Amino acid sequence: MMDLRELYQDIILDHGRHPRNFRKIEQATHFAHGHNPLCGDRVTVYLSLGGDRIADVAFQGRGCAISTAAASLMTEVLKGKTIDEARALFAQFHARVTGGEPGVLPEPLAEDAERLEPLTGVKAYPARVKCATLSWHALEAALQGDGGTVKTE
Amino acid sequence: MMTASRRSVCPGGFDSRQLRHEFPIFTNNPGLVFLDSGASAQKPASVIDCVADYYRTDYANVHRGVYRLSARSTELFEEAREKVRRFLNAAEASEIVFVRGATEAINLVSQSWGAAFLKAGDEVLISELEHHSNIVPWQMLRDSLGIGLVVAPIDATGGLDLAKFEALLSPRTRLVALTHIANATGALVPIETVIRLAHRQGAKVLIDGCQAAPRLPVDVQALGCDFYAFSGHKTYGPTGIGVLYGRRELLSAMPPWQGGGEMILNVTFEKTEFQDPPHRFEAGTPDISGAIGLGAAIDFIEALGRGSILEHEEALTGYGVDRLSRISGLQLLGAGQRRLGILSFDLEGVHPHDLAQVLDQHHVAVRAGHHCAQPLLESLGYPATTRASLGVYNDERDIDRLAEAIETAREMFRR
Numbered sequence: 001m002m003d004l005r006e007l008y009q010d011i012i013l014d015h016g017r018h019p020r021n022f023r024k025i026e027q028a029t030h031f032a033h034g035h036n037p038l039c040g041d042r043v044t045v046y047l048s049l050g051g052d053r054i055a056d057v058a059f060q061g062r063g064c065a066i067s068t069a070a071a072s073l074m075t076e077v078l079k080g081k082t083i084d085e086a087r088a089l090f091a092q093f094h095a096r097v098t099g100g101e102p103g104v105l106p107e108p109l110a111e112d113a114e115r116l117e118p119l120t121g122v123k124a125y126p127a128r129v130k131c132a133t134l135s136w137h138a139l140e141a142a143l144q145g146d147g148g149t150v151k152t153e
Numbered sequence: 154m155m156t157a158s159r160r161s162v163c164p165g166g167f168d169s170r171q172l173r174h175e176f177p178i179f180t181n182n183p184g185l186v187f188l189d190s191g192a193s194a195q196k197p198a199s200v201i202d203c204v205a206d207y208y209r210t211d212y213a214n215v216h217r218g219v220y221r222l223s224a225r226s227t228e229l230f231e232e233a234r235e236k237v238r239r240f241l242n243a244a245e246a247s248e249i250v251f252v253r254g255a256t257e258a259i260n261l262v263s264q265s266w267g268a269a270f271l272k273a274g275d276e277v278l279i280s281e282l283e284h285h286s287n288i289v290p291w292q293m294l295r296d297s298l299g300i301g302l303v304v305a306p307i308d309a310t311g312g313l314d315l316a317k318f319e320a321l322l323s324p325r326t327r328l329v330a331l332t333h334i335a336n337a338t339g340a341l342v343p344i345e346t347v348i349r350l351a352h353r354q355g356a357k358v359l360i361d362g363c364q365a366a367p368r369l370p371v372d373v374q375a376l377g378c379d380f381y382a383f384s385g386h387k388t389y390g391p392t393g394i395g396v397l398y399g400r401r402e403l404l405s406a407m408p409p410w411q412g413g414g415e416m417i418l419n420v421t422f423e424k425t426e427f428q429d430p431p432h433r434f435e436a437g438t439p440d441i442s443g444a445i446g447l448g449a450a451i452d453f454i455e456a457l458g459r460g461s462i463l464e465h466e467e468a469l470t471g472y473g474v475d476r477l478s479r480i481s482g483l484q485l486l487g488a489g490q491r492r493l494g495i496l497s498f499d500l501e502g503v504h505p506h507d508l509a510q511v512l513d514q515h516h517v518a519v520r521a522g523h524h525c526a527q528p529l530l531e532s533l534g535y536p537a538t539t540r541a542s543l544g545v546y547n548d549e550r551d552i553d554r555l556a557e558a559i560e561t562a563r564e565m566f567r568r
Contacts, residue, residue, distance in 0.1 A: 004510070004511060004514045004565075007510070008507075008565065013565070013566065016507075016566075017566075038522060039504075039505070039506050039521065039522050039523075039537055040522065040523050040527075040530075040536035040537045041506075041536075042536075062536060063504065064504035064505075064506040064507045065504060065507045065566065066506075066507070125510070128506070128510070131506065
């Protein structure tokens with residue numbers, strides 16, 4: 001068994017305790033709810049798009065340290081990104097936490113992907129992968145603009 | 154340190170630490186502190202061997218062949234039914250229906266008895282303490298038949314509010330379906346009173362005994378309940394087998410639930426005559442090895458003594474409440490007047506999944522989540538909790554290990 005501190009690195013604990021962009025965007029152009037029925041975790045992701053660029057992104061909800069930190073870090077890396085860049089980051093992040101083939105991102109995005117690296121400790125804990133991806137699934141649902149609830153189950 | 158108050162022999166009269174040698178899971182997972190018996194109990198070697206031996210030496214289908222093996226198999230299967238009868242002190246073995254588990258037992262009652270005897274306007278009374286398996290089948294019946302589903306609330310202590318329960322009983326109440334012990338909190342429901350009150354109104358009573366059957370003596374005749382359901386795998390038996398007890402006159406009046414082999418007397422394309430209970434409700438080849446394994450589990454329980462198990466569970470529950478209550482920031486969920494075998498709690502600032510993860514690192518297995526009792530947790534104000542549930546193999550040292558691991562988690566997530 002790996003050391004638990006690989007899963008709960010300081011940056012995860014920090015973002016879990018003090019999530020960034022933890023607020024509602026009143027003028028959100030897009031939003032969606034994420035729900036993990038397994039543990040009752042809920043997240044709402046808010047987006048404010050200017051053209052195809054993410055002018056602002058924030059979230060609210062309740063969840064474990066992993067899901068809260070994942071949402072928090074997600075909002076930090078996504079601000080200013082285009083929709084295509086956001087999706088490319090999600091694809092790579094998803095591959096990294098599920099043990100898939102991550103592929104290569106162009107330079108500026110590779111730096112953002114590095115910032116998400118501490119979350120990839122969940123790879124060793126299959127039951128926790130959904131915690132790390134919940135907010136990203138909600139982001140995708142928000143981009144698709146149906147304003148519904150996306151479930152991890 | 155707790156060493157001073159630690160006893161090696163529990164008041165129940167058996168030594169849990171010694172008993173652990175009878176459970177191969179502990180040999181194969183050294184250091185395991187298993188506190189999730191409420192989800193499913195571990196199996197003694199006698200149950201595992203019994204199932205394997207049955208397949209090795211006595212296996213054939215039941216109630217069919219004239220050859221000796223089939224007769225032997227049938228005999229073992231029906232012997233298991235007799236063991237269950239004795240376990241519940243039912244009047245007759247024909248009142249014992251083998252099912253997949255308590256979930257199927259409750260669905261059987263709702264779809265057979267409910268569909269045949271309930272009509273729009275009738276009410277089924279459940280409580281806030283129920284597992285989803287004693288909520289959803291009745292909701293399905295409500296939606297198909299137009300019956301009312303009434304929910305008796307808990308009181309401020311987390312126990313069933315008996316006064317409100319009594320007030321919700323009415324001539325419309327046809328069935329009261331309640332848990333014996335709430336799986337999410339360990340609240341022991343005073344079902345003797347519940348049954349008396351319900352019968353006074355002419356309602357039938359179904360008890361979900363999943364958490365109670367492995368923990369305390371159950372006498373369905375003394376209780377006077379109409380149906381009693383439990384699962385084999387929570388009672389130290391195999392998965393895939395469970396029991397519905399139903400009073401004979403009720404089962405006899407109930408239509409078949411599933412059609413197929415085993416449950417018929419005579420079949421033509423025009424008409425089928427059905428078997429009497431219990432076979433009427435056991436269509437198809439049953440889980441023969443599961444039933445026989447459950448019989449072995451009952452032998453195991455009875456050899457320990459059900460009174461002894463109850464004493465053990467009570468003592469260890471008390472120790473757990475005492476030990477966990479001393480952890481700062483830990484809030485035990487209320488369980489009314491009496492709590493048995495289950496400790497459900499919230500640790501301030503630490504999500505149950507994070508807590509369970511840290512506990513797992515310390516080889517302490519607990520459940521984190523809503524425990525299939527979302528309405529109850531909602532009512533108590535928690536989306537999820539951490540739950541430690543006890544079995545015969547647990548002792549004070551397990552509780553100490555749990556408490557120490559909780560302290561570690563608290564340090565780790567300290568704000």
